[in-house]
Amino acid sequence: MPLALYALTAGAFGIGVTEFVIMGLLLDVSADLGVSISAAGLLISGYALGVVVGAPLLGALTGRLAKKTLLLALMVVFTIGNLACALAPGYWTLMAARVLTAFAHASFFGVGSVVATSLVAPNRKASAIALMFTGLTVANILGVPFGTWLGQTYGWRSTFLAVTLVGVVAFAVIALLVPRDEPAAADDESSEGALAVLGRRPVLLGLLTTVLSWVGVFAAFTYLAPILTRISGFSEAAVSPILLVFGGGLVAGNLLGGRLADRNLVPTVVATLIALSAVLFLMTIAIHQPIAAIIAVGLLGAAAFATVAPLQMWVLEKAEGAGQGLASSFNIAAFNLGNAIGAWLGGFVIDHGPGLGAVTLVAGLVPLAALAVVLLAQRLERRAIGSPALAQC
Numbered sequence: 102m103p104l105a106l107y108a109l110t111a112g113a114f115g116i117g118v119t120e121f122v123i124m125g126l127l128l129d130v131s132a133d134l135g136v137s138i139s140a141a142g143l144l145i146s147g148y149a150l151g152v153v154v155g156a157p158l159l160g161a162l163t164g165r166l167a168k169k170t171l172l173l174a175l176m177v178v179f180t181i182g183n184l185a186c187a188l189a190p191g192y193w194t195l196m197a198a199r200v201l202t203a204f205a206h207a208s209f210f211g212v213g214s215v216v217a218t219s220l221v222a223p224n225r226k227a228s229a230i231a232l233m234f235t236g237l238t239v240a241n242i243l244g245v246p247f248g249t250w251l252g253q254t255y256g257w258r259s260t261f262l263a264v265t266l267v268g269v270v271a272f273a274v275i276a277l278l279v280p281r282d283e284p285a286a287a288d289d290e291s292s293e294g295a296l297a298v299l300g301r302r303p304v305l306l307g308l309l310t311t312v313l314s315w316v317g318v319f320a321a322f323t324y325l326a327p328i329l330t331r332i333s334g335f336s337e338a339a340v341s342p343i344l345l346v347f348g349g350g351l352v353a354g355n356l357l358g359g360r361l362a363d364r365n366l367v368p369t370v371v372a373t374l375i376a377l378s379a380v381l382f383l384m385t386i387a388i389h390q391p392i393a394a395i396i397a398v399g400l401l402g403a404a405a406f407a408t409v410a411p412l413q414m415w416v417l418e419k420a421e422g423a424g425q426g427l428a429s430s431f432n433i434a435a436f437n438l439g440n441a442i443g444a445w446l447g448g449f450v451i452d453h454g455p456g457l458g459a460v461t462l463v464a465g466l467v468p469l470a471a472l473a474v475v476l477l478a479q480r481l482e483r484r485a486i487g488s489p490a491l492a493q494c
Contacts, residue, residue, distance in 0.1 A: 108274040109213045110236035115267035117240025125249030129257040134192045151203025156434035159208045179205040180268030187261035211430025231359025231410040242348035303419035306478040308435045313471035315439025318405040320447040320464035333394040350402025358407035370411045374472045377404040381465030
């Protein structure tokens with residue numbers, strides 16, 4: 102893999118830390134700014150909203166920029182946003198800074214996916230995407246725990262200052278290692294250009310598949326801590342080490358999904374969705390036995406991130422041409438939309454449904470809906486091109 106890919110990985114690491122580290126600092130932020138814990142929790146929702154809004158907004162404004170120029174601009178936004186978080190005098194300025202930072206999220210991963218695939222041979226494209234997303238998985242394993250410790254020890258602002266430095270380093274390595282490219286020509290913004298790609302049925306079905314798959318992931322992941330303590334019988338102190346097992350699964354599943362997708366994309370999308378659903382169903386039983394619960398948590402991490410590179414690559418292939426960057430960014434927004442809906446669904450099951458023990462069971466049904474969308478998309482495409490072979494779609 103070329104060194105430029107590791108520059109993208111560095112940027113992904115910083116973005117991953119800034120997205121998730123706030124979860125471990127909610128008590129510190131709420132105490133320092135004089136707001137409730139639930140209000141501090143809205144800083145997570147605000148970031149997710151910024152990701153969803155940032156994808157179409159920046160996509161429309163930056164479609165003709167050279168991709169390297171856009172990546173550098175996004176890292177500037179990311180760095181300034183984190184510095185603003187560190188210096189925020191109050192809650193609403195912190196919220197605004199979080200939303201600003203989130204604007205860089207979807208576009209960075211979206212454009213970064215396109216750049217990553219351009220740096221490697223055709224049979225390594227999904228692996229290149231997976232390598233970039235490794236920065237996100239490593240952020241969960243190493244960056245978030247360290248950032249949480251730093252914030253709890255030296256104040257939550259120190260964490261955002263540290264992430265600001267990560268942004269500076271990421272900017273430097275992207276500037277040094279990512280090759281130059283030419284800006285999009287004016288005629289690329291035609292009816293078949295960047296914005297028009299979002300009206301294509303295969304792309305829309307791909308985005309819907311991503312949303313549904315990650316509704317299932319986050320319906321379960323959001324409530325892992327209460328599941329492990331109230332059902333599996335672990336102490337609260339044991340949750341963090343168990344989440345490291347989840348993080349290890351993320352890394353392994355991410356790289357495996359990319360490698361399999363390089364060999365045969367559509368069967369990998371199908372297989373990873375089936376695996377995700379199966380793991381969630383098995384968790385419904387496994388969470389009642391401590392050792393089995395730990396194994397299931399690791400398998401959930403692997404199954405969840407095994408879907409990422411295949412789903413991202415699938416949308417890229419369906420977009421093709423000038424609209425790839427925008428479609429790719431929208432797919433990142435689709436992951437985050439799935440996160441938000443999944444957290445709501447899990448809470449609904451707990452408050453109004455069968456209860457905490459059934460969260461993983463209900464979550465396991467949603468990837469099956471994503472699988473149905475994939476099969477529908479393949480059927481429509483076979484009908485359109487007159488081919489009976491699934492592998493040719």
